[in-house]
C-alpha cells in the first residue's frame with residue numbers, strides 16, 4: 001500500500017491508527033464490541049480474542065488490540081477504523097456537549113477529540129452494507145425482545161377493535177392516516193368567532209365543520225425520526241393511542257443498524273407505574289425485562305439515553321417520581337419522550353417548553369372514505385349517503401363503531417342508527433373504565449346519575465340550539481369522554497372553559513335520553529318540532545324511538561325503571577304518528593311552507609324503523625289506508641331501508657306504492673326489493689327501476705337477475721327460486737312485452753325452477769333467446785317464438801337441467 005505523498009486521496013489507515021494510539025488507549029470504550037466486530041470481520045481469530053480478553057485491564061486490552069491489528073497491516077487497520085466509525089456512539093467517549101469558548105487559549109488539558117479524529121479519515125467505501133455490532137450482545141438481544149413485545153402489543157391493540165366485527169368477515173384494521181396539526185393551538189378568540197357563526201349555519205354545513213381539513217403536515221415516520229419531545233393532544237377516541245402504536249410498529253419493523261430502545265406505558269394502568277420506585281423497575285419491571293446482562297443493558301440505556309424513546313400514553317398527572325424525573329430530564333437527559341393526553345388534561349405547567357405540540361384531529365373527509373371502504377367494502381355506500389354518520393366518523397373511535405355496526409352481514413337488516421350510538425356509548429364507557437364486557441351492564445347502572453346529568457345538560461343546550469354546555473355535568477372521567485373542552489376568552493384576564501360533545505348528533509342522542517327520563521315533556525317537544533324555531537328538536541325523535549325498545553344493545557333499562565319505559569312506549573308512537581301524520585300536519589305545513597318545514601312520511605318511516613316495532617308500523621299503515629305515496633321523494637339507501645321495513649310489517653294487506661319521479665340510488669333500490677312482495681303498484685314500474693337494472697348487471701343479489709340491454713332483459717340461469725319468481729313478477733308488470741335472453745353459464749340446479757317460473761310469464765315475453773358459454777359455440781340460439789314454441793323451449797331447458805351443457809347445445813341446434 002502506498003502512503004505519504006498519496007495521503008490526500010488515500011490515507012494510510014495504519015499510520016492513522018498509530019498516530020492516535022495514545023488517545024485510543026486512554027479513551028476507547030466498549031472493548032467487547034470492538035473485539036466482537038473484529039472477530040466477525042475476520043481480522044482476529046478465536047485465540048487472539050481470548051488472549052486479549054485475558055489482559056488485566058482496559059488499557060492493556062486496548063494496547064493489545066491495537067498491537068494485534070497494526071501487526072496485521074493496512075487492511076486490518078482499515079477495518080478497525082471502519083468499526084470505530086460505525087460504533088463511535090458507544091466506543092468513543094462522548095464529545096463535550098457545549099463547545100468550549102474559543103476565546104480561551106488552548107490549554108494542555110484540552111482533549112483530543114476522537115469523534116473529530118475519526119470523521120476526518122476518508123473512507124473509500126461510503127455505503128454501509130456490513131452489519132456492525134453496535135453494543136454489547138445482551139443489549140442487542142434486549143432490543144430484539146423489545147421489538148417483539150411491541151409487535152405483540154400492536155397486534156393485541158388491533159385485535160380489540162377487530163372483535164367488534166361479527167361473523168368471519170373481519171376486516172384488516174390498520175393505521176389510517178390522521179390529520180395532525182403542528183400549529184399552535186387555536187386561540188380562544190377564534191373559537192368564539194367560530195361558535196357564533198355556527199348557530200346560523202344549515203345543519204349539513206354545521207355537520208361538515210366537524211371534519212378536519214387535510215393537511216400535508218407530518219407523518220408518524222417523521223414523528224418517530226425527530227429528536228424532539230412530542231406532546232400529542234386531542235379529543236377522546238381521536239386516535240392518539242393509535243398513533244403511538246403506529247410509531248411503535250414502525251420502529252419494530254424498521255431495518256435499522258442503530259441499537260436503540262423504545263418503551264410504551266399505558267398510564268391508565270397506573271398502579272404498576274406508581275409502584276415503580278426506580279428507572280430499572282419502570283423499564284424492566286413494568287414493561288419488559290432483559291433475559292440476560294441486565295446491568296449491562298441498564299448501563300447502556302443510562303449512558304446512551306439519546307437512543308431511548310419513552311411513550312407515556314394518557315398522562316394526566318405525575319403519578320410517580322420516576323415519571324416526573326424522566327419528564328424533567330433528571331433521568332435519561334437525552335431520551336425522547338412522547339406524551340399523549342386529552343385536550344382538557346393538557347397541563348401547560350407540566351409539558352410546556354421542551355415538547356413539540358401536535359394536535360391529533362381525526363380523519364379527514366378522504367380518510368373517512370378510505371377507512372369505510374377498507375372496513376365495509378361495498379357496504380360503505382350505506383354510510384356515505386348519510387351525512388350525519390359520515391361526519392360522525394371524523395372521530396376514529398366512532399368510525400370504528402359505525403363500520404362494526406354496518407358490517408354485521410349475518411343480521412337480516414342493517415343495524416339502526418340509534419343502535420350505533422348505543423354501541424358507541426357502551427363502548428366508550430367500557431374502554432374508559434376498563435370494565436369487562438360481561439360487567440358492563442352493571443357498570444352502567446352504577447354510573448346512572450352521571451349519565452343522566454350529562455343527558456340533562458345535553459337537552460338544555462339542544463333546546464337553546466347551542467353546542468356549548470355551560471355547566472359541566474360531573475367530574476367523572478368516563479362520562480366526560482364524550483366531551484371536548486372549548487376555551488372561550490371572556491376578558492383579557494379571564495378564559496372560561498366550557499364543554500361540547502364530540503359531535504352534535506351525540507348531544508342529540510343524550511338529549512333524547514333525557515327526554516325519556518322526563519316523559520311529561522315529550523308532547524311539548526313534538527309540538528315544538530312543528531315550529532320553525534324549534535324544528536331542530538326533530539332530530540331527537542328517531543333516537544327516542546329506538547331507546548324505548550328493550551332489545552340488545554340495551555341502555556335505557558339500566559338508567560330508568562322498566563315500567564316507566566313501558567308506560568311511555570304505550571302512548572309514544574300513537575302520539576308521534578298523529579302529530580306528524582301528513583294529513584294532520586298539512587295545516588301547519590301550509591303555514592310554514594316558506595320556511596321549508598317538511599315533516600314527511602319518510603321521517604315517520606325512519607322513526608318506525610328505529611323503533612323496530614311492527615305494531616307501530618301497522619298503526620301508521622292503517623292511518624295511511626295502506627297507501628304509501630313517495631312520489632317525488634329523493635330516497636337515500638337508509639330511508640329505503642326504513643320504507644322496506646315498514647312495508648314488510650304488513651302481513652295481511654298489500655301496500656299501494658307510488659314511486660313516480662323518485663330519485664333513488666341502486667343501493668336504495670336493492671333495499672326496496674326486499675319488500676316487493678307486499679307491494680301493489682299504482683303505475684307501471686317507474687323508469688328509474690329500469691335504469692337500476694341497466695347499471696347493475698354485475699352486482700350480486702336480485703338486481704343482477706335483470707338487466708336491460710336495448711329492450712332485452714337478461715337472466716343468468718343461476719340463482720334461487722324466489723329470485724326467479726320475483727323476476728317473473730317484474731316481467732308481468734312491464735308496460736310492454738319484453739325480450740328475454742337466458743344466460744347459461746354453467747349447469748345449475750336452479751334451472752328447473754327458473755323454467756317453471758318463466759312459464760308463468762310467457763304471455764308477457766315477446767321473444768326468448770339463449771346464450772351459452774363461449775366454449776359451446778360462437779353462435780347463439782336466438783329467435784322469436786310463438787307461445788307454443790316457447791313452451792317447447794322451456795321443455796328443452798328443463799331437459800337440459802338434467803343433462804350436461806354440450807348435449808343441451810346439441811338439442812338446441814336441432815331446434816325446439
Ligand SMILES: Nc1ncnc2c1ncn2[C@@H]1O[C@H](COP(=O)(O)OP(=O)(O)OP(=O)(O)O)[C@@H](O)[C@H]1O
Pocket residue numbers: 161174175176177178234235236237238239240241242243314341342396397398400481
Ligand atoms: N388512525 C387510525 N386508523 C384506524 N383506526 C383508528 C385510527 N385511530 C383510531 N382508530 C380507532 O379508534 C379507536 C380509538 O382510538 P384511540 O384509542 O387511539 O383514541 P385516543 O385518542 O387514544 O382516545 P382516548 O383519549 O380515549 O385515550 C382505536 O381503537 C382504533 O380502532
